Amino acid sequence: MSSDPSSDRIERRLTTLFPSTALEDHAEALGVVERDGKFQIPAMIWAFVFGFAAGESRSLAAFRRAYNATADKTLSPGGFYQRLTPLFATYLRDLVEFALDEVAVPHTVSDEFDRFRDVIIADATVLRLHRFLREEYQGLREEQAGAKLHLLHNVTDRTIEKLSITGERPHDSTEFKTGSWLEGRLLLLDLAYFKFRRFALIDENGGYFVSRLKRNTKPEIVAELREWRGRAIPLEGEEVFDIAEDLHRKYVDVEVEVEFRRGPYAGTRSWDTKRFRVVGVRNEDADDYHFYITNLPREWLLPADIATIYRCRWAVELLFRELKTLYDLDEFNTTNPAVMKILLYAAVLTLLVSRELLELVVEHADDEAVFPPERWAATFRSHAQQILKRLSNYLDYSPPPLLDRMAADAQKIHQERPILQEQFATATQATPGVS
Template sequence: MLVWSLILGFAVDGETRSIAAFQRAYQTATNQTVARSSFYDRFTPELRALLSDLLAHALEEVAVPHTIAPQLTQFRDTMIADATVFRLHRLLTAFPATHEDQSGAQLYLVYNVTRQTLAQFKLTGERTHESSQFRTGNWLRGRLFLFDLGFYSSRRFALIDENDGFFVSRLKTNANPRIVGERRKWRGRAISLTGTHLQDRLSKLTREHIDVTGEFEFKRRKYGERQSQDIVEFRVVGVRNEDTDDYHLYVTNLPDEFTPEQVAALYSLRWKVELLFRELKSRYGLEKFETGDEAIAELLVTAALLTLVVSRALLAVFQEIEPDVEYPEERWATTFRSVAQPVLADLGLALGHPPPNLPELVRREARQPERSRLTLNKRVAQAFKTVIWP
């Protein structure tokens, strides 16, 4: 019940993940009184390790399979890598922020769009560059990755391609690849781009789409004192934005069966991870921590991620029961937050804890904890009692 209280008890005290709030949630669900010091002593490295193990297990078990379009079934998974920054207690020097006298953590995530769950996560200081957390290797095989410009790297794209993975990224505004071929024919007297650099011809184009092959130079990893230069060819796609009279440009290694509009639509899926970060922060209390203890801060972040995974697991149950019903993620998260406390109470009953004695619970939690601490009324009354007139 302690673990379940950390997962579901976040809604008991506004949006703050504090030990005091979790203590109230635990006592309400179990009908047990626990001293503050005793409850605090349970937040140990062993509890942090347990939550980490549970999260790792849950990430393997929990999935909400969802097919956005039949063409995406050719990929093992569609993944989004991104990171978000949030503030912690200013005394948490283990998480240095970009500004002095602050602490800032960065939560790096790889979100699996296909399974609607987390694939990877890591907590670092705010100063750590998010792209340094993305690891290449054979795990990329058959997967499609969607990147924002924070992860832009021709070398990274080449490694994904060499590992038989796929990617879509926005093209950097200052990127100027040499065009070595056009991937589709245009009617009429279309301007030829082959043999030119993209930026040199971009302002002269009026076509609806751009679909070419471009050369990208990059440096291989340094071995000893040697670092070789290499060139790789990738597809460059552009979709014209009539409102702004310019192009949204993307670099990808997707085959030609994906049209420029489809490449752009795929990239828009990146909004999923932004919604996920907003869900963690606004619905599940990520960053609302009142602790200066590094281990407890990491424990509470893990608990917030477990909250997300449990929410997704329940979503999978509902989607299995009614596969034709749509459950927008943020609407689901808002509903899940509103029922988290009743769910925790039901779990307490299922695990053999008696229902709470509500009058006793209110009396215990609402009364003044220290008799020596006077309320405002009593302080004023006491002042009148002690006044000695001349």
């Protein structure tokens, strides 16, 4: 154990998030490991988490080396790869779902958000997969395979509220479910989630939303929320996009009425109407307006504030960029669907562990210190290998001597068997349908 008391807080924080006993108990309950087996599941988890952060390449061989540098006993390539099963993918998914409830870095948004329980961004990103996986994860094109990672990103806590994986074809909004969880929360939605019925359900569940207004919609203006002096053009009875060319105001702030169909009830779907607020902020460069639809009252936020809030959606783009750029989720080369899920869940675990350590750093630093997300991500990655080594010592693991590990890693596998890497290369180059 380290003699540095402040650094010891890192190991204590991580092992409090994922205690070794809890990791072992859940693995045994799922049948991932046997209690008396030599496979050490805590070492495996931390090897994947910090291997993702530290590795220049996210190859399975690199993760095996990280495990062998952490655990008491090494695993051969065959012994390591046979652990990468659908059951182990399920185990990692369970850890992700647990961490989603535990990890948070509070007080990272402006004071103007204090009236909301959380600020949530819904979004999805496409992950390109090996073409051999197209039956399970259909891409938009027939010959492609692709998955879609759906996220609810909590801007308030700078973490992930919920995630799910589908093929590439389902619409982004299919994984967004309305309900009582929306109460007191502010949702920032892009046009992929645009639907008047969805907005009504958010409002009826006590939530709030801001979305760009779809250009092909025709909400009718029923009232202006700001009085104008002089010979102002009256807007009541007009449709929002019809007024844009005639106005030169800096802001538009009106109430509109929209018509939509309710969900099916007793075999029928009825039509309904609801009133929302639409604000327009003039874009002088394009000589046009950016229109937003919301249920936030004017007493809370003025039009300029609505536009500023909506720009917070950039946070989820940074999150996706971190996952794809730093953790190589832009493209998967494996042909094994279980391994694909293992790598995806391991990357998300790495992100969540990174956020857990960020909370510790925030607690440790001066009150006025600011930690930009991308700068923190780079810092976490640069220290990941050192943290993994410290964790190994903290957990009282005694990895085999370095020379023994190097010899085991470098030597060729049994002469009668092809090297596993050669098998993988052959599989990825094979023609579909050819055995």
